[in-house]
Amino acid sequence: MAPQFDVIAIGNAIVDLLAHVPDGFPEAHDVPRGGMVLIDSEKAAAMTRAMPGSEQVAGxxxxNSMVCLSRLGGAGGFVGKVANDELGDAYRRSMEEAGVQFIAAPLDQGPPTGRCHIAVTADAERSMATYLGAAGEVSEADxxxxxxxxxxxxFFEGYLFDGELPRSAFEKAAAIAHKAGKRAALTLSDVGVVERNRDELIRILxxxxxxIFANEDEARALFGHHETPAELAAEMAKLVPFGAITCSERGSIVYGPxxxxxxVPAVAPxxxxxxTGAGxxxxxxxxxxxxxxxxxxxxxxxGSVIASEVISHxxxxxxxxxRQMAADRDLL
Known part of the structure; x- marks a missing residue:
């Protein structure tokens, strides 16, 4: 049977709330600058009050990766959990309007749809406080x-790695894919995720x-005794046959069998x-x-061409x- 999808992703169905904030905002709200922290519903309400006028985007x-794939002309599917509420309906509608098939059924009972408060400082760095809500409820049943x-x-999103249910869902999906002769991918997502789950990550990798996708800091958290991206890539290759390590304006390092x-040089915006969303x-x-x-x-x-467009706004x-940007560079 011919594939219906290029990639099916398992990830956080999160509504992004984006706002420009003063330089000291992340520290004042105990959010790691340039990183991500998980918060509870009470903290989420406080963050919403502290970021009035935030732009709402299904993220x-x-x-986000599947939306980019779709806009290039690819076929993406998404397994993510939202609640049967207003934000959940908006998220599903946004994905489908972007050409991404939303696969999982909504939660009728339990926590509300998740949201991520993204505080953008003047240096264009984004610091994130995430309330997972329903997003963390992805399971093997989905x-x-x-x-x-x-x-x-x-494809599995590392931000979900803290949850046992989503990890099991990915293991099930990867086993099905491999039995069918297909491949599985994972992004490390965040240094904190790696530090909290290093042994389990290595087992699953x-x-x-x-x-595997990782930035320098995430890769270094996995292999702390290696300093250069080239050394990190060599270590990764012992675990995973294909990989990409992104190095911001210095481009990325890729390897394979x-x-x-x-x-590979970066593309300047x-x-x-x-x-937000560069990786x-x-x-x-x-x-x-x-x-x-x-x-x-x-x-x-x-990948760098698309990232350069995303970070320009x-x-x-x-x-x-x-798609036209990629065609202009003869990349399609």
Whole structure:
């Protein structure tokens, strides 16, 4: 049976609340600058009050990647949990309008739809406080065997790694994909995620993952005794056959069974406004090339093109015609 999807992602169905804030805002609200912290419903309410006029965007890391994949002309599916509430309806509608098939049924009982408060400081850095709500309820019951078999890849978002239910869902999906001769990918997402779950991450990477995405800090948290990105890539290759380590304005390093670790230059944005979603966009572009058998450096360049567009404005989704941008560089 021909694949229906290039990638099915399992991730946080999170509504992003974005706002520009004063420089000391992250520290004043106990949010790690440039990182992510999980918060409870009470803290979420306080953050909402502290960020009046926030822009609302259906986000979540893996969901953002699937939107980028779709806008390039790829076929993406998304397994994520929302509640049967107003934000949940808005999230599902937003994904489907972007051409991404939303697969999981909503929660009728339990916590409300999750949201992420994204505080953007003048240096374009984003600091995130996330209330998972319903998003953390993704489970094995949400994994449709037939849909996984009809995808080239299944993709898991590291932000969900703290939850046992979502981890089990990914393990089930990866096992189905591998049995069907397909591949599984994972993004590390956040240094804190890696530090809290290092041993379990290494187990799952060795057992289930064919392609890994990480930035330098996340990779270093996994392999702390290695300093350079090239050394980190060499360590990653012992666990996962394909990988990409992003290094901000210094580009990315990619490797594979037939590709020695190679540095691929970054694509400079027209202007730097908000780095929210840069890694997600990179993964979305990379997936488009990877599922079409393009060379890894081309996949990385495509990812960088899309990331450069996303960081040139507020919000984690592209607003320009990224397919035309990719075509102009002969990357499709």
């Amino acid at each position: 979540g890391s893996a969901g 994994i449709d065997d037939d849909m996984i078999r009809r995808a080239e890849m299944v 060795e057992k289930h993952v064919d392609l 037939d590709q020695d670790a190679t540095t 027209v202007q730097l406004v908000d780095t 997600d966009a990179y993964a979305g572009g990379f997936f488009y090339g990877f599922t079409r058998g393009k060379p890894l450096p081309s996949c990385a360049t495509l 507020m919000g984690p989704r592209p607003v320009a015609d990224i």
